[in-house]
Amino acid sequence: MLENIRLSFQSIFAHKLRSVLTMLGVIIGIAAIIAIVSMIEGESEALKSNLVGMGNNTINVVYEDMSMMGEGYYSYTSHLTAPPVKEETVELIHSQPNVNGLSLYHETWSSGVFYQANMTYPQMYGVDQGYLDLFPITIVEGRQLTPVELLGKNQFVMLNEDARNELFPEGDALGKLIDLSGIPFQVVGVYTDKTTEDVYYYGDWTEPKLILPKGIWPLIAGYESPTQIAVQATSSEHIQEAGMMAADFLNADLSPADMATAMYSVMDMQAIAEEIAAYNRTFAMLLGGIASISLLVGGIGVMNIMLVSVTERTREIGIKKALGAKRHLILLQFLTEAIVLTSLGGVLGIAGGIGIAKLISMITGMPFMISIPAIIGSLLFSMVVGIVFGLLPSLKASKLQPVEALRYE
Structure with missing residues (x-):
């Protein structure tokens, strides 16, 4: 077998251009x-990571209206009816082995924020240090609110770049006072929380x-109870488990009357992510099937060039048979050459496919992931192409009669 492989490489390198053109389809x-x-x-894994764990193994536990459960979306109850979360419950959740972090924060849309004649309707977040640990931001101007300021009744605010641009078209926001619900707040920082994945999925x-x-x-x-409870798991495998565990602890503090109208829950993002991944796999198989048509063309090219090779080496085959070479040895030699060529x-x-994927990723920002099963499957498939399309020329070579082969010019 090793001798056949050596002879195959000798034949390939003896006709370099012809061999490259033959392999081109493959x-x-x-x-x-x-x-x-x-x-x-790569896109499936990135989407799964961001969908299931917000990109950092984090899941939100929400206080949801019982009448809306199972409708496919969340409808939050009035913030005034959301019960306060006990400090003991927070500590209990945080002490669980599969929980890495926890944040109880507020989130709602503003009825309007003003600066002189400019106005915007931003999404407002009332946060503690735990929120900034779970969802880190990048300060582009000014500074970040300190842990002491986040817990106190300080009239400081950080704007993201979009809110800054709408309120301060001239760009100078630091130190200015904005009007929020009739209360002045001083802008101490401008931040961005846009990730590479956000740029890819949402553009500008x-x-x-x-x-x-x-x-x-x-x-x-006008209310103090948190509208969002973010739980960060120790790993991506424990995201759903950590969220459901936190919801169970929070629901244990609710009275039967409260649970009749609303309770804490988490959406099964893992199941949704798996459905998306299954769809993407099906889509990949479809596109891969279309791309494999060129393999068929490449296989026909291999068969054609192997038939040419058999014709060119007819006298060589005749000499080998005259010296006692068996039929199966001739067949194996040419079949090995076809397999080596396609492999x-x-x-x-x-190598080219990985390079193309990397180049596309660098240009567009799309994530990519090297698939080991796809690499192994492609290599095996190329060997199968060599076997299938090299079999006919190999059989032809093995069936040549020694006398006719020696007389061939």
Whole structure:
């Protein structure tokens, strides 16, 4: 077998241009399959990571209207009816082995924020330090609110870049006082929380946001109970488990009367993510099937060039048979050459596919992931192409009669 492989490489390198052109169909087919699968797998994993765990293994536990459960969306109850969360319950959730972090924060849409003649309707967040640990932001101007300021009744605010642009078209926001529900707040920082995934999935679209100290939230909104409870799991495998556990602890504090109208729950994002991943896999198989048509073309090219090779080496075959070479040895020699030819094309195609996926990722920002099963499957498939399309020329070579082969010019 090793001798056959050595002879195969000698034949391939003896006709370099012809061999490359022969492998081209296989190379293109394998490269297309690898690139498609890598991009779709990468996008699926990125989407799954952001959908299931917000990109950092975090899940939200929400206080949901019982009448809306199972409708496919969340309808939050009035913030005035949401019961306060006991400190003991917070500590109990935080002490669980699969919980890494916890934040009780507020989130709602503003009825209007003003600065002189400018106005915007941002999404408001009343947060503590735990929120900024779970959902880190990048300060582009000024500073971040301190842990002490976040818990106190400080009239400080951080704007994201969109809110800053709408309120301060000239760009100078730091130190200015904005009007929020009739209360002046001083802008101490401008931030961005847009990630690479956000750029890919949403493009340039963002929404105005502002971050307030959690301690002053009741003065703004008129209620103190958190509208969102974010739980960060220790790993992606425990996200859903951590969220459901937190919901159970929170529901244990509710009275039967409260649970009859509303209770804490988490959406099964894992199931949704798995459905999306299954759809993407099906889509990848469809595109891969289309790309594999070029493999068929490449296989026909291999068969054609192997028939040419058999014709060119007819006298060589006749000499080997005259010296006692058996039929199966001749067949194995040419079949090995076909397999080596397509396998080499498969290896080059795999390298090309990974390179194409990486290049697309660098240009567009789309995530990609190298799929080991796709690489192994592509390599095996290229070998099968060599066997299938190399069999006919190999049989032809093995059936040549020694006398006729020796007399061939």
